[in-house]
Amino acid sequence: ANDDPCSLDYDTTENVIHQREEARRKSWDVYKVQAARWFVALLIGIFTGLIASFIDYMPCAAGSGIPQIKCYLNGVKVPRVVRIKTLFAKVIGVIGAVAGGLAVGKEGPMIHSGAVVAAGVSQGRSTSLGFDFHIFEYFHTDTEKRDFVSGGAAAGVAAAFGAPVGGLLFSLEEGASFWNQNLAWRAFFCSMVSTFTLNIVQSYIKNSPWDLSNPGLINFGSFDNLGYNGIEILIIMVVGLLGGLFGALFNFLNHKITLFRTRYLYPRWAQVLEAVLVAVITATFGFCSIVINNDCKPMVESRDEMQVQFFCPDGYYSSSTNLFFDTPEASVKKLFHQPIGSFEASTLGIYTLGYFLLACWTYGLSVPSGLFIPSLLIGAAWGRLFGMGLQYVVPDAKWADPGKYALIGAASQLGGIVRMTISLTVIIMEATGNISLGLPIMLALICAKWCGDFVGQKLGCGHGIYDMHIQMASVPILDWEPPHLSEKIHAPKVMSHPVTVFRMHESVGRIVDLLKKEIHNGFPVVDHYDPDEPQVWIENPDFYKLQQRLKMSDFRDNYPRYPPIHHISISPQERNYTVNLEPFMNTAPYTVHVTASLPRIFRLFRGLGLRHLVIVDGDNLVLGMVTRKDLARYR
Amino acid sequence: ANDDPCSLDYDTTENVIHQREEARRKSWDVYKVQAARWFVALLIGIFTGLIASFIDYMPCAAGSGIPQIKCYLNGVKVPRVVRIKTLFAKVIGVIGAVAGGLAVGKEGPMIHSGAVVAAGVSQGRSTSLGFDFHIFEYFHTDTEKRDFVSGGAAAGVAAAFGAPVGGLLFSLEEGASFWNQNLAWRAFFCSMVSTFTLNIVQSYIKNSPWDLSNPGLINFGSFDNLGYNGIEILIIMVVGLLGGLFGALFNFLNHKITLFRTRYLYPRWAQVLEAVLVAVITATFGFCSIVINNDCKPMVESRDEMQVQFFCPDGYYSSSTNLFFDTPEASVKKLFHQPIGSFEASTLGIYTLGYFLLACWTYGLSVPSGLFIPSLLIGAAWGRLFGMGLQYVVPDAKWADPGKYALIGAASQLGGIVRMTISLTVIIMEATGNISLGLPIMLALICAKWCGDFVGQKLGCGHGIYDMHIQMASVPILDWEPPHLSEKIHAPKVMSHPVTVFRMHESVGRIVDLLKKEIHNGFPVVDHYDPDEPQVWIENPDFYKLQQRLKMSDFRDNYPRYPPIHHISISPQERNYTVNLEPFMNTAPYTVHVTASLPRIFRLFRGLGLRHLVIVDGDNLVLGMVTRKDLARYR
Numbered sequence A, B: 001a002n003d004d005p006c007s008l009d010y011d012t013t014e015n016v017i018h019q020r021e022e023a024r025r026k027s028w029d030v031y032k033v034q035a036a037r038w039f040v041a042l043l044i045g046i047f048t049g050l051i052a053s054f055i056d057y058m059p060c061a062a063g064s065g066i067p068q069i070k071c072y073l074n075g076v077k078v079p080r081v082v083r084i085k086t087l088f089a090k091v092i093g094v095i096g097a098v099a100g101g102l103a104v105g106k107e108g109p110m111i112h113s114g115a116v117v118a119a120g121v122s123q124g125r126s127t128s129l130g131f132d133f134h135i136f137e138y139f140h141t142d143t144e145k146r147d148f149v150s151g152g153a154a155a156g157v158a159a160a161f162g163a164p165v166g167g168l169l170f171s172l173e174e175g176a177s178f179w180n181q182n183l184a185w186r187a188f189f190c191s192m193v194s195t196f197t198l199n200i201v202q203s204y205i206k207n208s209p210w211d212l213s214n215p216g217l218i219n220f221g222s223f224d225n226l227g228y229n230g231i232e233i234l235i236i237m238v239v240g241l242l243g244g245l246f247g248a249l250f251n252f253l254n255h256k257i258t259l260f261r262t263r264y265l266y267p268r269w270a271q272v273l274e275a276v277l278v279a280v281i282t283a284t285f286g287f288c289s290i291v292i293n294n295d296c297k298p299m300v301e302s303r304d305e306m307q308v309q310f311f312c313p314d315g316y317y318s319s320s321t322n323l324f325f326d327t328p329e330a331s332v333k334k335l336f337h338q339p340i341g342s343f344e345a346s347t348l349g350i351y352t353l354g355y356f357l358l359a360c361w362t363y364g365l366s367v368p369s370g371l372f373i374p375s376l377l378i379g380a381a382w383g384r385l386f387g388m389g390l391q392y393v394v395p396d397a398k399w400a401d402p403g404k405y406a407l408i409g410a411a412s413q414l415g416g417i418v419r420m421t422i423s424l425t426v427i428i429m430e431a432t433g434n435i436s437l438g439l440p441i442m443l444a445l446i447c448a449k450w451c452g453d454f455v456g457q458k459l460g461c462g463h464g465i466y467d468m469h470i471q472m473a474s475v476p477i478l479d480w481e482p483p484h485l486s487e488k489i490h491a492p493k494v495m496s497h498p499v500t501v502f503r504m505h506e507s508v509g510r511i512v513d514l515l516k517k518e519i520h521n522g523f524p525v526v527d528h529y530d531p532d533e534p535q536v537w538i539e540n541p542d543f544y545k546l547q548q549r550l551k552m553s554d555f556r557d558n559y560p561r562y563p564p565i566h567h568i569s570i571s572p573q574e575r576n577y578t579v580n581l582e583p584f585m586n587t588a589p590y591t592v593h594v595t596a597s598l599p600r601i602f603r604l605f606r607g608l609g610l611r612h613l614v615i616v617d618g619d620n621l622v623l624g625m626v627t628r629k630d631l632a633r634y635r
């Protein structure tokens, strides 16, 4: 049960205890909390930036984690996703296993790290590491934590690509389900600080302290002023459509592979074996394709990168080796920037195909991994091929620059796989330091998204790869909008009933029994509070004192891992005591009338980030209960 | 009453008529609507781009309109703001009056135009122009219209600055109160199309058809690779703080002037006189300051801009004239790019001061006007002055480039006035085509915002200038978050009671009387519908037929100007008929219990974009009514 994803609750429970605390707050406290929020944002930025500087020196630190963070921000807690332990475990476990050069990237680890840092720092403690500074206690709620986590994710992307605006937009477009101006400002601040920190550290590492012109971890080299003209718009759209098509294919294949894997490869040893197999095949593929198709080019003195001879005659270097056995980032850079004629069409063709299949196999491997760099690499390869084709067709056109088409192809391929548009445009603009190609890239990405969604739908998986994996894990994630044509579905079909309820004065025995069954996490309290009726207090003085002494901080200190009910032992006599639930209940829970349609319930639920919604009749009697799982059944 | 701002309702009324229509919808309709949405987004982009190409040739087309659009997107309809008439009236009325060279910009008009275009196109008709294509009828609701308007605003900014991403972010940060992924994608598409359209038209105007490297209307010239180093971070923060300080001062002065104006200058002729006065003073100021402080520089052959001699000896040109009597954009460009030593410190000082006061006076004049360019101009002037000071202090430092500091000063000044950070960073990055200064600009903007908010609070107007003007117009706008410390305030203090209600079967007389009083726009219907109780139909067959025939399209066709109740005449006999309100009422309105606190009510209201919220007791009896106006009282 502990491994089931469970929901987060973004709604404050307005019970008496909460109200008592609120009544004591001064406006000074408000400023303190706000200052603390900015301070935490600063810390998140700094730590994420530091982690980024560190990750640069271990080729593949941790897994992608993007789908999990997405779920978290949507309101579903995948167990242990934002714990420090998770991060460490991944770092240690993966570091050796993938040294063989799998098709992986490091933006996934960065995003995940940012989120974990945010969850840790904002709570001012770590149970895994066993310290508690007893600060930021106000932030021990789902809402605050979620806000910080979206800032951390933004900081992670910002550090990975040197793209602070792109990071913010990534967090908004892909992750955050709740937009709020203040939240956006803080996330922006996190991104900025993390980029600065990384820059400062890198400037020291590169021995030019405080020269802050270093971009992020991944850098695609800056383009000189690339222009484009009207005719190219159509060509760029074609590249975008191709990207969408290949993206949809990629997702489709990956879907099949993942299905196969979950069905047949569940033993741990099988998964390890698979990972090793992929590593071996990756290396073999590179080697074989070089042997078969060795693409020898005359050496050039001036270039500062290595030019390996490898089976080539003297005075020549092997451009295939150049492509296959360098780091993925370096290969992307080469595809973008090397002069016309650096690669043979056949090399690029083999490379695209092989890398496509390998990346497809790798993503979702039990060795989890980022997806950005592999996708960009595939796209850059076929984009460059496309550009070479163009040059062949119109040899005089100065605009048919393979490097430019490699860039547009890379963007389209990534766009076709993850189906992002806005943030991807900005990330690519920031990572290449080039704004003039912004419009064409945007256009290509929108085309890739449309085409990918369309083809994907035909193939039976119409979403981006992250959403696909979320769906395959059957996490009850809620989309932005209610499902189509759901106006005909009404509350009675959606809700669970009969509802397990508590009475206002409930026997301890019944409470304990119900909680021990542990199937539900929320219970309507149904008796109406009548001030004239004599109140039934609990006889046991200990219980009584306990109840009087319960403060908000008792809940906060244990957040988010409350002591389980099994740890509480109740004597048979105590079972008959009555407990007054009034101080603990939310006095004004959100309810909706039973005639409400699914879209209406959905909007209320999604808009406010609820965990439970009570369905009532015209006399306010409880008829049913709707949770995230009930809504997620309809897609 | 027609001139009062009234609320928009983003909640669909789920009555029987609506349900009947929904039941008939097929999945084909859903796709049709979605395709139509993208098509409308395309049209909005194209038209806004075209308007932008046109506006370029009239120096100051229409007023700012940003505060009004902001209100609209927040859910308050300022009357006639998105009508085509408004746009035309402004264009025609203003065009002559401000030819004298007031301190105005054209981004305001562009944003407003975009919004008007969006409102017009999405409805597929215009009452002012008297045509109705009977398409897009599905979009005749507040929700759809608002979504398109935020896309239109984005398209406007995009065209004004050649900044599609900046446009989207502007619309999100300043305008849109509701974030939604699909909405953002469409807004992005609008921005992109509008930038493309403008580019294509401009490429034709500049006689290089289809050379799409033209940026937006306003272009600040591209910077060569400007680096920066660690020491500069502190200096940049100082510039940011100065920007915040001057921004707060600007707003404070403008506040006082606006107060004075609303108090003493309400007659129409006084306003016209004031506008003329400002124009005269602007011209006089330029002339006088040149006479007093003529800043003669030796002519340079190579530069292609005009170099006016004006009171200078032969072989010299007047750099003051250069600054004072060119278009504001050109002056900004000069301050950014002209080589070291092009301006005297005294010229810049006088210019800053004079332009500061004039711009302060001009904004809010009955000749409404954009604010971006004037603010950038002021900031560029003192920023350049600051850069010159730096050069004086550290003459050897290569980084102390006045042009760079002019840019950062310009950003800070604008940031200090409008208090935006994210979108402004991106707009400036896109308009200058320079990404490497992104981080410093961000930093300066965040400092400017903080300092501006802090100083502003001390001076009594802690918000950006747009929010300030919205508050002064006492528009009931709802902030992003509930007011501080409002947890102690509960529903009984917020709500209006007693509530005017209708019974399920209500007499025609009472309905007409209540509607004629026209003070409220929403009424709870209180009898419970009992299927066993015989239904009281209306006797008059005409009425009956009418009721049977009412379809959603009857509401849509008249949106948003429904025929007023005064046009309906009722005979005394008809007054006694009973009408069954059931088909018209929302069966599951959002309600909240009377113990709810203000933040809870606020979140429900703001999160779902409601117009009315009913407060009920434990038995679901109506106790009170909360509208936007009730919530806006608490700030």
Ligand SMILES: Nc1ncnc2c1ncn2[C@@H]1O[C@H](COP(=O)(O)OP(=O)(O)OP(=O)(O)O)[C@@H](O)[C@H]1O
Binding pocket: A005, A006, A007, A008, A495, A496, A497, A498, A499, A500, A501, A519, A520, A521, A522, A523, A524, A625, A626, A627, A628, A629, A630
């Ligand atoms: N008090 C209740 N009485 C009856 N049914 C309930 C109650 N609470 C939840 N349910 C139903 O039980 C099913 C599973 O509930 P679910 O696990 O989503 O809720 P939860 O455990 O309270 O929250 P979560 O697991 O998401 O943290 C859902 O269909 C829900 O409607």
Ligand SMILES: Nc1ncnc2c1ncn2[C@@H]1O[C@H](COP(=O)(O)OP(=O)(O)OP(=O)(O)O)[C@@H](O)[C@H]1O
Binding pocket: B005, B006, B007, B008, B495, B496, B497, B498, B499, B500, B501, B519, B520, B521, B522, B523, B524, B625, B626, B627, B628, B629, B630
């Ligand atoms: N049916 C009603 N009965 C009693 N008071 C109401 C009713 N409707 C609104 N009010 C109250 O009247 C005051 C003014 O209402 P308001 O003008 O905001 O509502 P409205 O006219 O229905 O909507 P709007 O003017 O924003 O379009 C508010 O304080 C509101 O609470």
Ligand SMILES: [Mg+2]
Binding pocket: A006, A519, A520, A521
């Ligand atoms: Mg559960």
Ligand SMILES: [Mg+2]
Binding pocket: B006, B519, B520, B521
């Ligand atoms: Mg009113």
